[in-house]
Amino acid sequence: MDLYFWVFASMSVLAGLFTIAARDALPSAMGLLTVFIALASLYLHLHAPLIAIFQVAIYAGAILILVVFVIMLLMAPGERLAAIQANVSYRGAGALLGLCLIGLVAVGTKGVSEIVSMKALPEGFGNPSMFGDLFFRDFLLHFEVVSVLLLVALIGGIYLCKKKL
């Protein structure tokens, strides 16, 4: 019984549920924030402190804040979408299919843990130097390409949002 896991796992699931179930966008964003934090906690547990930090810093700190800004920008506080639900049947079907997906993936990956070659964690697993080694050796090219990606996002974002450049 791993209480740490269960606490944060259930927290993330509940927060996730809240994220997709909250009526308003802002509470939904708060829910997502909770998910992020719960996951960050789990990352810590999984010997990934760096990821946990990034999770909080980048995801919660940057990405989500961006989303929140946009929510503020586009929606009046407390604004709700019309109550009448358009396209209900498809959405119901979507929800049902999502549930099926969870079930199927869970069923499908049931035996995975027996196959995966479990290894004992080496010394210093997850510490930044090890991370950096890998990052700048094996994943150098990925890094370069990601930089291009960010450049594209930059250009695109600027083009789209600025009225006059």
Add this chain to the structure above:
Amino acid sequence: MSDLGFSFSLSQLWQVAGGQIILLIAGLVLIFVDLWLSTDEKPDHVATMGWLTALSFLVALKYMICTGWTLNEIVLVDVFSTEKFAIFVSAIVLMAGIFASLMSIGYLRNNKLVRSEYFILLLFAVYGTIAMVQSVDLLMMFIALEVMSLSVYVLAAFLKDDRKSQEGALKYFLLGSFGSAFFLFGVALMYGLTGTVNITKIAQVLSTGPLLENPGVLVAIAMLMSGLFFKMALVPFHMWTPDVYEGSPAIITGFMATAVKAGAFGIFIKLLYVTFTPILAHSGQPEFQSTVNLAALAVYWKPLLWWLALITMFVGNLVAVSQQNVKRMLAYSSIAHAGYMVLGIIAANDEGRMGVLFYLFAYTLMNFGAFGVLYLLDGQEGKAQTLDDYKGLGFKYPALSFLMALFLVSMAGLPPTAGFIGKFYVFAAAIKEGYLLLAALGIMTCVIGAYYYLRVIWMLYMVEPSREVVAGRVSVTSMIALIAAALGIMYLGILPEGLAQVANVAQQSLAMVF
């Protein structure tokens, strides 16, 4: 190994990713050129940017072909490879890029858009596609896919004053992200199962271990595939296509329909065959001998693709029939074409892969041609895109209409055009493997296809005009591109062997990706 600890030398990098590097450098240069030029915005500058983009594509193309194609061995830098297959697909993408940039000069002018970010994004889109096709690493695939996608999202939204463009782009973005999340989940699962993201290593691990019997692998495969099916626009992952194609700027639609699709098909074929079929066993390398076991997976993916191909051909063609908007109709048609190409993939033989490559090439020519004419007849985006608008234009704009007719005839798969040969190749491949029923059903959907393609032609030639339509200014660059496409279609329709040989060599190189 250099002292930095890289697993590759710079010269190797230059060999394998030279084309990408050229494009990257060109992209950066263009940004500065743009900044320098945009102090006073004039259409000429945009044209200059267009020419420069086309030029950089050309240089990259030249480089990739001259360097990559002449290499006897596949050069890998762990994440990228320069097998001839990737070069072939990249060449298609670059060709589409050249078409796009040449036509865009006229397009932007006709739409009074004096924005040169367009070309930079186009360049990065092409870059992303090539990077994706060259990658042999699932993570790199994902990242490159995102580079390509993000560029195209922005390009799709490029008509800022046009609500349709924005709406299409948002749908594209949302669904695209949704799809790439699938892909990512698949990557994660695959990583977990095999401990690697390199596709050849995955193949090795899958074939040696007890993994093949584990349904988790199948979950991963399904996730990966569905992410790619989205980009390939196979039914039922196709739903974004018509909306996005209709909304986006015509040239970008053309680009999406050709380059992006070529990239998606390229990467799908590479992933599918290298990782999930025994193709590597053909290489004769002892360490890949075990991959013959992967043949067991055919039980899963072949029937799947069988149904997908059928449904895709059927739905694409059928729904296209009731479209009034030509652009949207072409979107459905591109779905149908994807279905035909899948036919070649199912065949899982040399002819099939060769056929798909040939088909992609031909399809790029004819589709870009069609979108080129479409934008020219349009004047300004959305002005004259419906069948009604096309009525009687045949004798008013004979050259454009003739080209349109030619491209559509080719799409309908009638000889002597490249479209026919392409269809012939993929159908022949499928039939060779005994998929007679699928081929027969598929070819029946071609009849439906012929109907709506010809409907455009008959609107052009056989009906009296219902309203005055003024085509846009026909720019020289567009005309050059169109004529080149038309000649290409005719040439390939009559003498396909040369390209087919090349495509065959290209597909054979898939066995050497390790």
Add this chain to the structure above:
Amino acid sequence: MASLTHYIVLSSILFGLGTIGFCTRRNALILFMSIELMLNAANLMLVAFSNFMADMAGQVMVIFIFAVAAAEVAVGLAILIVLFRHVREVDITKFNVLKW
């Protein structure tokens, strides 16, 4: 100690929640967030595998996915904002001009 299976199931639940959110919600921004949820599910999976296989690569990949997610959100929000200028709505059922 929670097993790998636990994490996988958790990950698939979060992923599934993301898809459900995507398919049911009408607020475009919540759709964005649903997608983030899905990406996070993948991240969790990677980290979990990385831990159990003692392979740092999984963790490194997560960083890239952060970057991708950030870029995606940036572009996506930009598009949404431009569209918002036309529609004055974030209800995606209103983004319904293109159809059939």
Add this chain to the structure above:
Amino acid sequence: MEGYLFLIPLIPFIGFLINGLLGQKIGRSGVYCIGCSSIGLAFLFSILAVYQLACSPAEDRLLVQTLWSWITVGNLNIDMALMIDPLSAVMILVVTGVSFVIHIYSIGYMAHDESYWRFFSYLNMFVFFMIMLVLGSNYIVMFVGWEGVGLASYLLIGFWYKENVNADAGKKAFIVNRIGDFGFLLGMFLMFITFGSLSYLDVFPKAVHMYEHGMLAMNSPVMIAICLLLFLGATGKSAQIPLFVWLPDAMAGPTPVSALIHAATMVTAGVYMVARTNVLYTLAPTALLVLVLMSAATAFIAATIGILQNDIKRVLAYSTVSQLGYMFIGVSVAAYGAGIFHLMTHAFFKACLFLCAGSVIHAMGGDQDMRSMGGLWKKIPITYITMLFATIAISGIPPFAGFFSKDEILWKAFTFPYYPVVGKIVWFIGVLAAGITAFYMFRLIFMTFHGKFRGTEEQAHHLHESPLNMTGPLMILAFGSVFGGWLGIPHLIGSLFGHVPNVLENFFEPVFANSHEIIAAYAGVHHHSTVVEWVLMAGSVAVAIGGIFLAYHIYIRRVDVLPEKLAETYSIYHKLVYNKYFVDEIYYYVVVLPFYYLSMFFWKVVDAFCIDGVGVNGQAWLVQRGSGALRLVQNGYVQTYGAFMLLGLVVMLWFFIV
């Protein structure tokens, strides 16, 4: 030697071409000249050929000229070849001779017609085809002529095409003939697969050979089938039951046409064909039985219809049908020579009758209704006399031509070797028909030439005798009607005058020898006493005379009351006969209309609705509708699209895992 045979058809053909292509340019006299002289020349060459034939010994009486190899496919080898033997010799003389006379007559008859050149060219064409029919050395060439004369007949019946009735009649003639030709074709096919050839010179010897060697039984189904199929052809061409309906309508054509085509020559082609095929018919007694019954019925029924017709040409038309029945009785009791003999004499008197009728009509200014005639004999005496002669001839009064031929037929019927009983019955019907013939022919004479004139003043004023170029032919034909019978004088009578030979029979002997031998071998030779023959002869003459007197009684002595009274007393029969037994109507309602509506049904329902509507457009509709329905799935909502992607994924997973 026989190298000139081809000239006989060729010359009329050239005449046809010249008249047809240049007719308007060369003027009236040119057309007349070419039209008549071409036939005249053909006649001359015919005489030459017949002379040559007659001079050669009996077993060598055969001239063949192969023009070119026509159709060669596999074992089918058909030559375009002409052949003349005694049978065709007689025919060719009749054809060219009568044609020549009628051509001359036509000069006068068509003098006021603007399309005279067309008329002459058609007429020449007809003669050409008729000659081909007669001279053809195989069935295919005969078929060429067979259809060709039908074509000429079509064109000539509809000569005055501005009246739709005429054109209708022509079309009817052609189509009815085609039905016959259908049988003819099939008969030829069957013949070909039985004997491997269609040439007379191959088929008949082979049939005899096969019969003699037991490869072909007497009365074998194949032979019956061949004979009946060919006879179907003959019923069309020769207007026998059930295809006789076209002939009365064919009177719409100009009278010379009726005389030439629908009396003297074309309609007798069937008789010629049966006579030509005598060997095969002889080998198929059952077919002969059918033939004889049909033809007897035709002879009788047509004669009864003739009684009440008021149109002068229609009377003659039914009479022709009836007489053709007679001829068929002749050939179908295996007395082929007798049939041809009657054909010949009939050619004379019927042509003469028609031409006379033409002369009458000419005099009447185009009116053909006998009810408006009467007492014409004073005004047009030559016509009257010639017509009277011909009428007597047709009535079978000795020593006119008709008597001899008719009597021979009746006698042969009485002694029908295959079915003696049937033969006797047929004899009886024949005699009855002869009596009726005499009756209605004299009715015609009496109504037309005797009594009071019943036409209008204008007509009365207009009455005049025809010019010499019309009366000349009448006289020639009348001469033939009177004396033509002497060529085939029966032995019985011939012996009275010191062994006057039956020229015709002797002449024909080589042609029919095989048949006679077969019959003799099969049925045995029966000798009938001369007394019986005399008695029968006298009986038939008596019946004929009775008929004449009856006609005299009704239409001269009691003309004021009796016709109406009779009509009232037997009103049902009157109506029935007057309306020609409603055969046309029956055909119309039983065959034509259902056929038409069936066609309409095929077009409107099967074609337009079922195949095109449901089948073709239905599919298109299905695609359109399917497309329309399917596109609605694309409803523009992102969630829908997402749901579909999810669906795809779930289905994939399901497929993979479960």
Add this chain to the structure above:
Amino acid sequence: MNAPILTYVTFLPLLGVLAILFIPQRSESGKKAIRWVSMVISTLVFFVSLRLYFDFDPDVAGFQFIEKYIWIPSYGITYFMGLDGLAFWLVLLTTFLTPLTILSTWSAITKKVKEFQIMMLVLETAMLGTFVSLDLFLFYVFWEIMLIPMWLIIGVWGGERRIYAAIKFFLFTAVGSFLMLVCIIGLVYFHHQETGDLTFNLLSLYNTNLARTYEILFFAAFALAFAIKVPMFPLHTWLPDAHVEAPTAGSVILAGILLKMGTYGFFRFAMPLFPDGSAFFTPLIVVLSIIGIIYGAMVAMVQPDIKKLVAYSSVSHLGYCMIGLFVLNRHGVEGSILQMINHGISTGALFLLVGVVYERRHTRMIAEYGGICRPMPIYASIFFLITLSSVGFPTTNGFIGEFLILLGVFEVNKAAAVLAATGVVLGAIYMFWMFQRVFYGRVSNPKNEKLKDLNRRELAYLLPLVALVFWIGLYPNFFLSKMHSSVDHFISQVKISAEPASPGAVVEHHASVDKAPLSVSAAKE
């Protein structure tokens, strides 16, 4: 080896296209020049093709004038052309009819002349290519190419409902031919499996031993493609529409040549390739042909539109061709081939004739006419002669064909022959009834009073047809003599292999099949 005359003949029209492309059509003289170029080129093609006549060796059963070049080696596709006794006549028919047809468009097509003439010439190339191809792929390419110009001719220059007719024509044909493509490929791969030889060469494919099921399947697909083209009942409904709506020239080419491609396809491909399949389907095809003969004639009878009438008559006539082919004896097959030529001539001529009055009156309704014999006697005469040919009057071409076919059928199945022969009667009914309604009677419509008779140009394209009608009718051996050996060969191909296999027979058959083409090429090279 002689000059590649088939290539010359086939592609010469494209030269004309090239020339026409550079002539502007704005002025009247430009249009005139275009017409003349088109006319001259197509006449030239005819004369070049006449060369074939002199070099054609009637004693050779296989193919002559063989040209073979590698085209797409990886699939064993070759540019392979050759002629036998049937293709030979169809090529000549094509080259003969095309100039006449072009001549007929002088005054009929006054708009978009350039495009029209280009289409005509492209069509000619495609048609010729179809007839001379001996490589299935090459054949298919030409077969499909032909669709487009014909489609455009109907659709652009046609009548009121031209689009419906054009698309119907196109889709009908496409359904069949697309399926055929699948089966062609299937056949090739079966052949490949059997012999290891990947080729589209027809002569090699003749030797494929397919499983019976596949023979039946493939034959069905091929037959569908060809039967649609023929067209056989119940696949004929595109024909009346296409004919009615097409411009005169289109109808002529359609009836004259395109329909022959169906029967030609049976002769060249469907039957020899799949003898078992053809044996299996023979009863069905015979029945459908008979239905076609009778049904076509009956429906023709009640048509109010002359062109439609002629179109349905084509259904009837082509029924003869089909039944003749399937009885598989010399009479039937040769008759059928001759009937193909006949139909090309007489129905072509009929459409030309209808076109003449249509040009003058712009209606094709029979009811609009009546009595036009008087204003147009020459026209009427020629019409009548062609009518005779159409109803199979002896001494015209129609008779020879029908006679041979019916004889052939009769030898095999008497009942079928009897039913088929009713067509003889029915043909007379509808043709003569139509003729009467159009030409006889009084001039009921005052507009018809002043109709002009044929002019010299019209005579120039009609008289050659009339001459041919009688030439074939009177001296068919001229035509038949060239096809004997080919037909024998065809029959032996289809018949022997259709017989239940005793091993010896199969071997023998193969030997005989192999021999013929080889000896030809040896002789020619």
